[in-house]
Amino acid sequence: AQKVTQAQTEISVVEKEDVTLDCVYETRDTTYYLFWYKQPPSGELVFLIRRNSFDEQNEISGRYSWNFQKSTSSFNFTITASQVVDSAVYFCALSEAGARKSTFGDGTTLTVKP
């Protein structure tokens, strides 16, 4: 069975600080996909990134970066120079190959204070 663990329930930082959100996953499949979503107060989940299990290259997109390490089954997300608008709940999700559903972690609530 697949499982996603986001051990950090809540994180609070001051604007301009860097923050890393942790995600650890479990799966027996060798082919799978990992996702990060952001849920602002308005409710809808916003897709941030998708990574497949064969691509361990880290990715940077503006202030966002992702560190995927199969050896530790982790897919961590770092926000550099955080801003108040980054305040949201962030979800990590796992989808096994061919699956038509994603398993989500419990989410990390990030609060960025001015």
Next chain:
Amino acid sequence: KAGVTQTPRYLIKTRGQQVTLSCSPISGHRSVSWYQQTPGQGLQFLFEYFSETQRNKGNFPGRFSGRQFSNSRSEMNVSTLELGDSALYLCASSPMTVNTEAFFGQGTRLTVV
């Protein structure tokens, strides 16, 4: 391109009643998934429809059902509502292929009293 539209946004129902929620996916998306989000259980998968057929189902009782129409719009129905059904119900649409990112609506906040 219009996003995923869910109606209504808010709903208050009484125990024992039934409710129908609606979801219009992004144009061209044929896969629609439904999730239930609660503070205690987090985001849980309900079911997924593709081309009017249910392709996958989560671990929910038979009171939860859904359907998809030929225009890919989807509805989910909950019968004999219980207090524990109070939740944010999120609909997500995806392109044809599996394992792609999902595009979510703003959800329907259901309160059962």
